[in-house]
Amino acid sequence: MSKETLHDRTKVTPSAPELAVKSSHIPRRPKITPPKPRKDISTPTIALGEIPNLQILNEKGEISDPSHEPNLEPAELLRIYRAMVLTRKLDTRMLTMQRQGEMGTFAPGMGQEATQIGQIYPLTKKDWFAPSYRSFGAQLWRGWTIEGLMLLWDGFSEGFEIPDGVNDLPFSIVIGSHVATATGVAMGIKRRDDEMRWC
Numbered sequence: 001m002s003k004e005t006l007h008d009r010t011k012v013t014p015s016a017p018e019l020a021v022k023s024s025h026i027p028r029r030p031k032i033t034p035p036k037p038r039k040d041i042s043t044p045t046i047a048l049g050e051i052p053n054l055q056i057l058n059e060k061g062e063i064s065d066p067s068h069e070p071n072l073e074p075a076e077l078l079r080i081y082r083a084m085v086l087t088r089k090l091d092t093r094m095l096t097m098q099r100q101g102e103m104g105t106f107a108p109g110m111g112q113e114a115t116q117i118g119q120i121y122p123l124t125k126k127d128w129f130a131p132s133y134r135s136f137g138a139q140l141w142r143g144w145t146i147e148g149l150m151l152l153w154d155g156f157s158e159g160f161e162i163p164d165g166v167n168d169l170p171f172s173i174v175i176g177s178h179v180a181t182a183t184g185v186a187m188g189i190k191r192r193d194d195e196m197r198w199c
Contacts, residue, residue, distance in 0.1 A: 080121065084113035087137030090146060094153060104155045107173075109134035117141055128189070130182040131171040142166055 058064045091110050098106040116137035136149050143166040152159025172178035
């Protein structure tokens with residue numbers, strides 16, 4: 001003989017009508033009908049143009065087009081190559097220090113050595129340069145010291161001091177913000193009819 005507890009005897013199983021009444025009080029998600037596309041509105045086509053591809057070297061390191069040969073002396077090519085290697089080595093060292101907690105924020109520029117050196121190679125000492133936060137290789141070429149750049153990236157204000165005789169602006173961390181200052185300096189140079197260049 002099974003023992004029936006008080007709890008079992010007081011159980012009330014709701015009937016089907018009661019369940020229907022309760023479920024009717026549950027708010028239902030409104031049915032959303034997607035808008036129909038209007039035929040009287042036309043989407044304009046934006047012409048983005050084309051970006052030409054300029055390749056100096058092929059995958060074997062050979063000049064792809066003889067007309068692009070820079071005609072630089074071997075000693076000058078070695079000087080440029082040494083600057084790119086120094087940029088890579090400094091990048092690797094500073095990134096390692098940052099990962100070890102010995103340096104603050106650091107933005108690596110690995111793979112951008114040629115663009116860093118190439119963009120400022122034609123500039124002279126009297127020309128101006130507005131570096132971004134991945135341009136420390138270009139800054140080395142322009143006359144900044146490794147010690148100064150390491151102080152800069154480690155958060156010391158002494159590192160932001162521009163070396164004497166270097167026409168550089170303080171480097172910018174905000175992406176694209178150096179373009180506005182570069183444009184302003186370029187407009188000033190043009191207004192004075194000066195022969196300086198700006199990068």
